[in-house]
Amino acid sequence: MSRMNPFVGLWSRKRIAKRGRLTSCMILIALVMAPLVCALIFSDSMMEGITSKYIYLSDGHIQLNAEHLTSVSSLIGPENAQAMVVSADEVTSGYALMYSASNTSSVMIKGVSDSYFNDLRMKQITFMYNENPSSSSIKGIAISRATARKLDVGLGDRVALMIVPDDVKKVLRPVLVRIDAIFYSGYDQLDELLSFIDLDYARELYSDISSTTIEILVTPEYMERLDEVVSAFGSGHRISKWNEHNVSVYENFVTSRQMIMIILMLVTSVAAFYTASVAQQMVQDDIQEIAIVKLVGSSNALVRKSAFISVYTVTLAGMVMGICLGLLIGCNLGPILTWLSSLGIQSLSFYLLDFSINIPWLSIGLISLMLMVISFISIHISLSRTRHITPMRLFTTL
Amino acid sequence: MQPIELISITKRFRTAEKGEGEITILSNIDLGVVQGQSTAIIGKSGSGKSTLLHIAGGLDSPSEGKVLCNGTDFSTLDDRHRSALRNLHIGFIFQSNLLLEDFTALENVMAPALIAGKKEKECKDRAVELLNRLGLADRMNHIPGKLSGGEKQRVAICRALMNSPEVILADEPTGALDEENAGEVEQLLLDLVREEGRSLLLVTHNQDFAYRCDNVYLLKNHVLTKEK
Numbered sequence: 001m002s003r004m005n006p007f008v009g010l011w012s013r014k015r016i017a018k019r020g021r022l023t024s025c026m027i028l029i030a031l032v033m034a035p036l037v038c039a040l041i042f043s044d045s046m047m048e049g050i051t052s053k054y055i056y057l058s059d060g061h062i063q064l065n066a067e068h069l070t071s072v073s074s075l076i077g078p079e080n081a082q083a084m085v086v087s088a089d090e091v092t093s094g095y096a097l098m099y100s101a102s103n104t105s106s107v108m109i110k111g112v113s114d115s116y117f118n119d120l121r122m123k124q125i126t127f128m129y130n131e132n133p134s135s136s137s138i139k140g141i142a143i144s145r146a147t148a149r150k151l152d153v154g155l156g157d158r159v160a161l162m163i164v165p166d167d168v169k170k171v172l173r174p175v176l177v178r179i180d181a182i183f184y185s186g187y188d189q190l191d192e193l194l195s196f197i198d199l200d201y202a203r204e205l206y207s208d209i210s211s212t213t214i215e216i217l218v219t220p221e222y223m224e225r226l227d228e229v230v231s232a233f234g235s236g237h238r239i240s241k242w243n244e245h246n247v248s249v250y251e252n253f254v255t256s257r258q259m260i261m262i263i264l265m266l267v268t269s270v271a272a273f274y275t276a277s278v279a280q281q282m283v284q285d286d287i288q289e290i291a292i293v294k295l296v297g298s299s300n301a302l303v304r305k306s307a308f309i310s311v312y313t314v315t316l317a318g319m320v321m322g323i324c325l326g327l328l329i330g331c332n333l334g335p336i337l338t339w340l341s342s343l344g345i346q347s348l349s350f351y352l353l354d355f356s357i358n359i360p361w362l363s364i365g366l367i368s369l370m371l372m373v374i375s376f377i378s379i380h381i382s383l384s385r386t387r388h389i390t391p392m393r394l395f396t397t398l
Numbered sequence: 399m400q401p402i403e404l405i406s407i408t409k410r411f412r413t414a415e416k417g418e419g420e421i422t423i424l425s426n427i428d429l430g431v432v433q434g435q436s437t438a439i440i441g442k443s444g445s446g447k448s449t450l451l452h453i454a455g456g457l458d459s460p461s462e463g464k465v466l467c468n469g470t471d472f473s474t475l476d477d478r479h480r481s482a483l484r485n486l487h488i489g490f491i492f493q494s495n496l497l498l499e500d501f502t503a504l505e506n507v508m509a510p511a512l513i514a515g516k517k518e519k520e521c522k523d524r525a526v527e528l529l530n531r532l533g534l535a536d537r538m539n540h541i542p543g544k545l546s547g548g549e550k551q552r553v554a555i556c557r558a559l560m561n562s563p564e565v566i567l568a569d570e571p572t573g574a575l576d577e578e579n580a581g582e583v584e585q586l587l588l589d590l591v592r593e594e595g596r597s598l599l600l601v602t603h604n605q606d607f608a609y610r611c612d613n614v615y616l617l618k619n620h621v622l623t624k625e626k
Contacts, residue, residue: 005512005513005515006512006515006516006517006518006521007509007512007513010501010505010508010509010512014498014500014501014505017500018500289498289499289500292496292497292498293498293509293513294481295457295484295490295496296484296485296490296509296510296513296557297481297482297484297485297486297510297513297514297561298481298485298513299477299478299481299482300477300481301477301478302481302513387477390457391457392452392457392458394492394496395448395452
């Protein structure tokens with residue numbers, strides 16, 4: 001690789017030091033990139049977080065329809081079971097209307113055993129328990145904080161459940177349950193639907209076997225390879241993946257992710273084209289200097305290279321600053337969202353406010369690459385007019 | 399080989415006032431700048447002296463004829479090679495010194511050598527030596543805006559000599575200076591050209607300055623005639 005002409009460095013440094021316009025360009029690029037990076041972190045982390053909530057609390061990675069808990073090992077072999085499966089829990093679920101003295105709510109009742117709330121699930125949910133449970137024969141239930149608010153009930157209160165049977169000919173049966181726990185997953189949209197009761201009691205309430213499933217959580221290595229796990233079960237089983245079970249949620253995520261990327265790419269393109277206009281303006285401002293430099297023997301290629309490096313250095317510096325700023329804000333989104341939520345902003349109830357930060361390096365890389373490529377091309381094009389600046393300009397305009 | 403040789407140079411300009419018509423500025427001019435000698439061109443304002451100098455320096459193209467720089471015809475070169483030829487073989491000095499305003503005196507002087515791709519240290523040493531010789535040792539780190547007219551012109555002379563070119567082309571180099579400064583710069587230029595063994599092609603109104611050169615030509619009615 002040939003050594004860079006020393007004049008290029010000197011010229012670029014002088015341009016950057018002299019031009020307030022270049023500093024403004026750097027700040028603008030930084031101010032564009034920071035929210036883009038922040039938005040990517042927010043959307044990616046939130047979608048990842050919501051997906052996890054649905055998987056761990058609602059459906060598992062895979063649902064196997066079975067009458068009773070079948071040994072997974074016997075279905076896919078002990079080696080596969082060890083490599084692929086973290087847990088398999090029998091769940092009986094159905095819908096019910098929940099009544100309090102003041103309100104009504106429609107919920108999904110999930111009957112689960114004690115082993116259901118393993119470490120993985122407990123990372124997704126926070127329980128508050130009734131510390132003084134009464135010894136009455138009334139069964140306990142865990143409802144979400146959102147449902148508790150809606151029904152205006154608390155720990156130890158009783159609510160009525162109107163079980164909605166699968167068979168419409170069956171008679172509706174109201175039962176009384178006691179709130180033994182209130183949980184919060186951080187995502188109200190999901191919490192509002194969920195309630196947990198003891199598995200055996202759920203079996204009583206929902207005797208229809210079609211509502212019994214086995215929720216399977218897979219090992220991290222197979223999270224992105226669910227099809228392989230499904231095929232390990234072979235044919236003859238009714239198996240569904242979490243995204244098939246929540247088609248609309250999944251498709252919303254996919255569409256949202258694509259739309260966010262398209263919008264961010266458009267914003268990036270505008271910022272990249274802005275650098276071209278800065279380059280153009282710089283050439284306009286520096287006509288005399290460029291003519292002098294050509295007079296003392298610089299080729300047009302050298303002038304273009306020098307001007308390009310000035311603008312491109314500033315663009316890259318702005319981009320790096322913006323990414324750093326975006327990462328800084330993005331990694332502290334939790335406290336920021338919590339603070340915003342405390343201000344009572346209603347729209348935040350549609351978002352997951354408690355999620356682990358997931359930095360989408362690939363998307364950030366794509367956006368950055370796009371900025372670099374578009375600004376590279378557009379700056380080059382806008383600098384093409386330097387070839388019209390000849391030393392004779394000095395004598396025709398003086 | 400002559401550092402600059404003009405062969406049958408004619409220059410015409412299209413004029414707006416005369417429709418598609420053209421006016422002739424230079425007609426069939428031959429001029430050779432002899433190695434180690436100074437040559438002055440005198441003539442009235444508008445006679446085409448500066449145009450001749452621009453053509454000689456490869457800044458402008460003749461309508462007819464050719465310019466050889468060290469035996470190479472400018473018209474056969476692309477931008478890169480033409481610029482390189484100008485950079486290494488020709489030094490320019492103009493009435494308005496044409497310094498880069500945000501570069502220091504030292505950086506202005508270093509510029510041609512840096513453009514030529516020489517090492518920064520080597521450029522700096524040579525630039526410092528030239529600035530010292532021209533009495534600008536304590537003004538090296540000043541930008542042109544902080545220098546007097548005479549100092550700026552001396553910086554321009556240093557810049558012209560930076561790459562040790564065979565020929566210096568100077569267009570009214572003392573035209574913007576007061577008498578005292580003008581005399582000083584004239585002497586400096588002639589001494590430096592002689593000391594460094596360079597050729598000088600000078601365009602000036604100043605007859606005294608012109609007649610201190612080895613050769614003097616008069617440009618009149620588009621043609622060049624030798625006066626000395």
